[in-house]
């Protein structure tokens with residue numbers, strides 16, 4: 039098939055052996071690309087009991103069939119491995135230029151095993167692959183690493199995906215950064231690179247990615263590019279931070295570590311204010327006319343010189359969730375996360391957990407090593423983010439383990455304030471006032487993340503009663519997960535939702551690129567297979583129904599403010615909704631895929647291992 043290159047690199051860092059392997063044809067049919075390939079590789083290569091930070095963990099990077107072609111918003115890649123933060127299947131997806139460059143170098147993906155004896159980086163120069171010494175890059179930020187590798191290789195157009203000091207020092211929510219402000223975030227894929235002594239991957243590709251029907255593809259993509267700039271595409275014009283005020287009005291702006299649902303300083307950190315006062319440039323990824331990347335620059339004051347790309351989730355996690363109403367401080371904190379190489383959501387929510395512990399007098403200044411961690415103290419927040427990224431001091435080192443591990447280490451009931459599921463800090467869609475979203479966060483195979491099912495959108499659009507649950511939500515969540523599994527395997531940017539409202543359009547593009555005819559319904563079968571395989575990976579590593587629950591606060595404390603005042607997640611409704619989800623998926627009451635389902639999805643090896 040065109041679109042796919044048909045080969046990938048298999049690199050063992052322990053033995054320094056590099057092999058070029060052929061992509062199995064049935065993989066394309068059954069797993070599509072992107073996360074589908076990554077989860078398949080993880081299932082086949084990471085047996086039960088493997089420590090996520092050991093050389094036995096395998097990390098793979100994959101593109102989709104559209105990367106490097108003319109298809110809009112398709113220049114993406116993903117990294118997949120066992121997550122050091124959650125111990126579940128872990129993955130993150132990034133944009134920029136790296137994915138398309140890898141395709142142009144002649145590879146659909148890279149599988150990396152083992153551990154290098156010292157810090158290295160991989161240079162993929164079309165057919166030439168080198169594992170190079172990276173001792174000169176030790177401790178360098180992601181931005182410095184990007185510059186230094188380009189300087190060393192004397193080519194500014196080389197694409198670099200790297201980790202910062204946080205990844206090298208094994209902060210469990212470390213990112214992989216490319217194009218300086220694009221990240222494989224959330225599940226600690228940068229930590230896995232750090233555990234393998236792999237500082238970066240640099241790619242130069244000079245080949246073409248062939249497509250099946252270029253002439254028709256050109257005609258079909260033209261209106262799609264136009265649609266990227268259409269009236270309903272606010273991501274480019276206003277940017278995602280306009281959601282701050284939308285959430286505030288609905289009583290969904292989680293504040294002070296989810297203790298409140300409205301923020302008294304919301305206007306000060308709103309997308310509208312940010313756009314007027316801080317955004318100095320807007321940039322785009324390869325083959326994208328949306329251009330959602332809004333870059334803030336701080337021009338005066340104590341954070342003068344700080345600049346970073348601040349999206350809604352980062353703004354919220356390091357802003358309202360920490361009680362911070364200072365855009366300059368938030369811009370600085372995001373810059374620190376980006377350069378040191380950490381996930382902004384997990385960083386923000388681990389800090390907000392520590393702030394709640396401090397305000398409840400579980401922590402004192404001696405323990406925080408001099409930091410006055412009251413909500414709203416932006417100087418303390420910025421300093422703590424810096425210390426976490428560098429693993430400086432005992433307190434910040436503990437926080438670098440993530441909120442769940444830090445709470446277990448602290449004890450004294452602080453696990454109640456850790457706003458996480460399966461160890462992954464949750465996103466900006468609060469459980470009690472967006473309950474369909476909550477179910478999607480809980481069943482998510484990578485921990486609490488909104489981008490694996492998009493189920494929060496039912497709450498946002500108010501097409502369901504978002505303050506309660508019923509037995510219809512299971513279907514909504516499962517359908518969303520299957521849908522997003524295909525999107526993340528193709529891999530298409532989720533901000534294209536409004537461009538590809540008719541999903542058959544994607545099937546048509548797939549035909550024009552690959553030459554293979556397929557319907558969206560058939561794609562969804564692959565999506566279901568991918569999600570079931572991810573679930574099977576988690577079951578293999580000890581997860582089950584008991585892990586599909588929300589933090590205690592959701593069931594025990596009623597919302598105290600805003601339009602959702604009084605809301606709580608009822609345990610009886612939760613159990614019924616979870617049952618309905620398992621039933622729709624044809625899983626047992628314990629959340630294990632049934633024999634019938636696994637056979638239907640041709641996952642025979644999974645069925646055998648599970649003994650069902």
Ligand code: SF4
Nearest residue numbers: 323326328330531533
């Ligand atoms: S919408 Fe934003 S993240 Fe998505 S491809 Fe375009 S610029 Fe990149």
